[in-house]
Amino acid sequence: MLIAAILALAVGTYTIRLSGVLLRDRVQLSDSVQRLLPMAAAALLTALAATAALMEAGAFAGFARPAGVLVGALLAWRKMPFVVVVVAAAATAALLRLAGVQ
Numbered sequence: 388m389l390i391a392a393i394l395a396l397a398v399g400t401y402t403i404r405l406s407g408v409l410l411r412d413r414v415q416l417s418d419s420v421q422r423l424l425p426m427a428a429a430a431l432l433t434a435l436a437a438t439a440a441l442m443e444a445g446a447f448a449g450f451a452r453p454a455g456v457l458v459g460a461l462l463a464w465r466k467m468p469f470v471v472v473v474v475a476a477a478a479t480a481a482l483l484r485l486a487g488v489q
Contacts, residue, residue, distance in 0.1 A: 450483065450489065455483070458475055458479040
């Protein structure tokens, strides 16, 4: 049963991706839709990042994780190297948890 589900999902994914290539020349999007697509992608990524930063198992993740994400976002905004951003964000969350802040 598991193999059948995996194969069905693989075929469905392949079909959806192939349809984009095959229908590219047949489907014309309006100018307003073409302008909105990049904003929709940014909104989706923002929603995913906010959910991952604030929630854990359907509940609030505590204050340590969002604080780490905030430190990482600030350092990324200041154009710090990626390694510095990741290490500082992880260190912030770890130190806050070590101090007892959940």
